[in-house]
Amino acid sequence: MDFFHGLAAALLYNYPLIMEQESSKAAAVRQLFADYVVPTYRRSLVLARGAGMYVWDVDGRRYLDMGGGVAVNALGHAHPRLAAALHRQALTLTHTSNLYYHEQQGRLARRLVGHLAPGKVFFCNSGAEANECQYKLARKTGHARGRFEIITALNSFHGRTLAGIAATGQDKVRAGFEPTVSGFKHVPFNDLAAARAAVNEHTAAVLIEGIQGEGGVTPATAEYLIGLRQLTREHGILLLWDGVQCGYFRTGRFQSFQRILEGVTVSGAADFLPDAVAMAKSIGGGFPMGAVWIAAEHADVFQPGTHGTTFGGTPLACAVANAVLDEIEEHHLADNIRAMGELLKARLSAFIGTRGIKDVRGTGGLIGLALTVDGAAAAARLREAGLLLIPAAGDVLRFLPPLNVTAAHIEEAVEIIGRTL
Numbered sequence: 001m002d003f004f005h006g007l008a009a010a011l012l013y014n015y016p017l018i019m020e021q022e023s024s025k026a027a028a029v030r031q032l033f034a035d036y037v038v039p040t041y042r043r044s045l046v047l048a049r050g051a052g053m054y055v056w057d058v059d060g061r062r063y064l065d066m067g068g069g070v071a072v073n074a075l076g077h078a079h080p081r082l083a084a085a086l087h088r089q090a091l092t093l094t095h096t097s098n099l100y101y102h103e104q105q106g107r108l109a110r111r112l113v114g115h116l117a118p119g120k121v122f123f124c125n126s127g128a129e130a131n132e133c134q135y136k137l138a139r140k141t142g143h144a145r146g147r148f149e150i151i152t153a154l155n156s157f158h159g160r161t162l163a164g165i166a167a168t169g170q171d172k173v174r175a176g177f178e179p180t181v182s183g184f185k186h187v188p189f190n191d192l193a194a195a196r197a198a199v200n201e202h203t204a205a206v207l208i209e210g211i212q213g214e215g216g217v218t219p220a221t222a223e224y225l226i227g228l229r230q231l232t233r234e235h236g237i238l239l240l241w242d243g244v245q246c247g248y249f250r251t252g253r254f255q256s257f258q259r260i261l262e263g264v265t266v267s268g269a270a271d272f273l274p275d276a277v278a279m280a281k282s283i284g285g286g287f288p289m290g291a292v293w294i295a296a297e298h299a300d301v302f303q304p305g306t307h308g309t310t311f312g313g314t315p316l317a318c319a320v321a322n323a324v325l326d327e328i329e330e331h332h333l334a335d336n337i338r339a340m341g342e343l344l345k346a347r348l349s350a351f352i353g354t355r356g357i358k359d360v361r362g363t364g365g366l367i368g369l370a371l372t373v374d375g376a377a378a379a380a381r382l383r384e385a386g387l388l389l390i391p392a393a394g395d396v397l398r399f400l401p402p403l404n405v406t407a408a409h410i411e412e413a414v415e416i417i418g419r420t421l
């Protein structure tokens with residue numbers, strides 16, 4: 001009896017250690033990465049498969065994935081509709097190059113325009129590329145007037161290309177990669193006076209995220225958005241929108257400005273519209289894709305030979321994106337994520353002041369839990385307990401669940417946090 005008690009105690013006491021222990025399968029995969037993969041990421045689990053809201057590691061342990069592949073898995077893991085569209089299109093027409101027309105790209109473009117306003121869409125493969133398209137749009141529209149500079153916000157994140165790190169308002173992403181691409185200027189977020197003071201005769205555009213994601217889940221205020229639109233109009237320059245993380249229905253509306261400005265009655269709210277909107281992440285539900293909507297006024301600025309990409313808007317990518325959009329529209333997933341966000345915020349708010357939790361912010365499927373402790377350490381503890389969240393900005397944990405997350409999953413996540421942190 002004593003032996004069994006001792007064994008049970010030893011197992012319990014060593015539980016975190018046992019969880020951490022590598023199976024030979026996991027160790028073998030880690031070794032492949034150590035030997036052959038450029039170490040640009042701090043990785044944790046060795047995953048084998050996913051279904052819906054869950055992923056399993058190579059040793060069969062299950063995790064509730066509230067990080068959603070960093071806002072990518074709009075429909076969760078291994079969604080049958082996405083998989084079927086991928087399979088069907090792969091057997092029909094996978095890639096054509098952009099020297100030819102195909103229906104999937106045209107149809108998807110029309111649907112994205114339908115969710116915003118008259119304009120046209122450029123397709124690419126990632127968020128950084130979508131923003132590159134926006135920088136080039138700003139340069140091209142400003143060129144004849146000597147306007148080339150783009151103002152962005154401190155604490156923003158716009159991607160890892162050379163121009164992307166120049167646009168990003170965080171010194172750490174540029175360190176070691178100087179000289180920085182010129183023509184970017186950073187101002188404090190949500191500070192209209194600072195933006196106004198930064199505009200000069202060389203300014204071509206202002207670029208912001210509606211909710212800063214990597215920066216720690218900080219939403220723009222309605223006044224800031226309306227003020228920036230007014231400012232950019234006064235100077236005849238572009239207002240560019242990075243909706244890569246906060247967009248694509250994540251806030252309960254197609255783009256976060258629609259949600260932020262909901263119910264706001266002051267002049268400039270109802271007809272607020274940026275000149276371009278960058279999308280990526282959720283648009284492909286896991287298939288790599290990016291897109292930029294460009295308002296009608298500027299939609300023909302790019303002509304043949306001025307911009308392009310081999311893989312942008314392939315039949316395969318567009319068929320998947322059309323299937324993702326079908327599922328979102330038919331099942332009212334924007335309404336779902338809005339309601340689930342409210343539920344999650346209400347549940348998490350009850351923890352404020354306990355468990356090292358000091359604030360809950362964000363909306364819909366982009367919720368940040370501000371902690372008094374290190375976010376990465378908290379994420380590691382939650383991971384051991386079977387819940388995946390994404391750290392941001394040092395002391396924030398992000399929820400970026402699929403748009404079809406259910407109340408049961410929210411309750412499960414809250415329960416794990418309640419007993420773990």
Ligand SMILES: Cc1ncc(COP(=O)(O)O)c(C=O)c1O
Pocket residue numbers: 125126127128129131157158159160209213214242243244245246280281
């Ligand atoms: C707001 C925002 N913009 C751009 C990017 C870059 O996107 P990608 O990693 O697809 O290049 C990200 C990625 O996290 C992002 O959050």
